Amino acid sequence: MRELLLVRYGEIFLKGLNRPTFIRALVKRIKHAVKELGGKVVMNDSRIFVSDCSDIDEAIRRVTKVFGVHSVCPAIEMDKADFEAVAAQAVKMMEGLTGTFKVSSRRSDKRYPLDSPTLNAQIGHRILVANKALSVDVKNPQHVLNVEIRDQAYLYCKVVPAVGGMPVGTNGRATLLLSGGIDSPVAGWMIAKRGVHISAVHFHSYPYTSDRAKEKVLDLARILSESCCGIRVHVVPFTKIQMEIHEKCPEEYTTLIMRRFMMRIAERVAHIEKAEALITGESIGQVASQTMTALGTTDMVVDMPVFRPLIGFDKREIIDIAEKIGTMETSSLPYEDCCTVFTPRHPATHPKMDKIMEGESKLDMEALIQEAIDGIEIICC
Ligand code: ATP
Ligand code: MG
Numbered sequence: 001m002r003e004l005l006l007v008r009y010g011e012i013f014l015k016g017l018n019r020p021t022f023i024r025a026l027v028k029r030i031k032h033a034v035k036e037l038g039g040k041v042v043m044n045d046s047r048i049f050v051s052d053c054s055d056i057d058e059a060i061r062r063v064t065k066v067f068g069v070h071s072v073c074p075a076i077e078m079d080k081a082d083f084e085a086v087a088a089q090a091v092k093m094m095e096g097l098t099g100t101f102k103v104s105s106r107r108s109d110k111r112y113p114l115d116s117p118t119l120n121a122q123i124g125h126r127i128l129v130a131n132k133a134l135s136v137d138v139k140n141p142q143h144v145l146n147v148e149i150r151d152q153a154y155l156y157c158k159v160v161p162a163v164g165g166m167p168v169g170t171n172g173r174a175t176l177l178l179s180g181g182i183d184s185p186v187a188g189w190m191i192a193k194r195g196v197h198i199s200a201v202h203f204h205s206y207p208y209t210s211d212r213a214k215e216k217v218l219d220l221a222r223i224l225s226e227s228c229c230g231i232r233v234h235v236v237p238f239t240k241i242q243m244e245i246h247e248k249c250p251e252e253y254t255t256l257i258m259r260r261f262m263m264r265i266a267e268r269v270a271h272i273e274k275a276e277a278l279i280t281g282e283s284i285g286q287v288a289s290q291t292m293t294a295l296g297t298t299d300m301v302v303d304m305p306v307f308r309p310l311i312g313f314d315k316r317e318i319i320d321i322a323e324k325i326g327t328m329e330t331s332s333l334p335y336e337d338c339c340t341v342f343t344p345r346h347p348a349t350h351p352k353m354d355k356i357m358e359g360e361s362k363l364d365m366e367a368l369i370q371e372a373i374d375g376i377e378i379i380c381c
Contacts, residue, residue, distance in 0.1 A: 010068070
């Protein structure tokens, strides 16, 4: 007899030819999640089992964060041949519970001598005799004891809901523009949840932005990494570009021109990472650089899709997700971002293309971009 985790995945994505690829990717991600705990992951009989973890609660915490996992059930695996032992274990698992219950058996091994209704009745009867505080309700029970008869018997009653989504790596790659703010980690998480492998680019304006600000961004990447399975963060030195813009471009256009630089550099990073799209944490009207016209002028400089999963979200809704995924506390640390240095007093909300072009014509764009790319530091989180 041993304790293990039975991992359930979202059935909805499993139709058709993609099924084996999906499951292989999921097993790989779960292996990665429990590696440090010594966990073993096996696929058996259309179920994924995780065993031998040094800390079962920590294993549950980690596995429920893996995209593609629907729920995790801490289960007991035992020899199905000894029915009395199986029933005794069932009684033990229902000890101390009150209210209503049912036994839900599934006999995958059709050679097993007891069928599901018989298993339900016999185990249910023993539980009723042992625990007078429980009564049976097959329609709407408070507790369900699941008994699965496969190559072994598996018993579980607790179902821990997991994050859902699709396994990372089953839907291509994208590069996230990751700031230290609240929005961009949430945006990255939402796209990664759809099975997209994420890399990140962060613009750092040392000494205007401190090393602590950079550490904060890396901490955010580490938090995301628990679900996203490793994120390579490209830290781009951005001070020179910002200084040049500040010196040579009209003040109300500095933010937009800076954002256009960010997009161009992010696109090059995306090529290095073999990513097919960019992700930002923008939402319509949140700040001056996020009016529809402004967003249009930044889209224009890149040749790949730009995903903005938060485009229609209010700040409150974004904060709710940030709290749920565990990035809020770190995002709230009060360190500066390169967007907050050199901010114009009156940024253009209805920018004119000719003004942008005029500003950019004063800069040696290609040399500045190349220098920034050459100075990239890559950190694996
Ligand atoms: P966030 O909370 O994500 O910082 P924000 O509301 O502060 O968003 P902006 O500062 O205008 O908005 O940034 C908009 C988007 O631009 C961010 O969501 C992020 O994708 C990207 N961005 C901003 N600053 C940086 C940076 N220093 N490095 C990388 N990307 C950035
Ligand atoms: Mg920001």
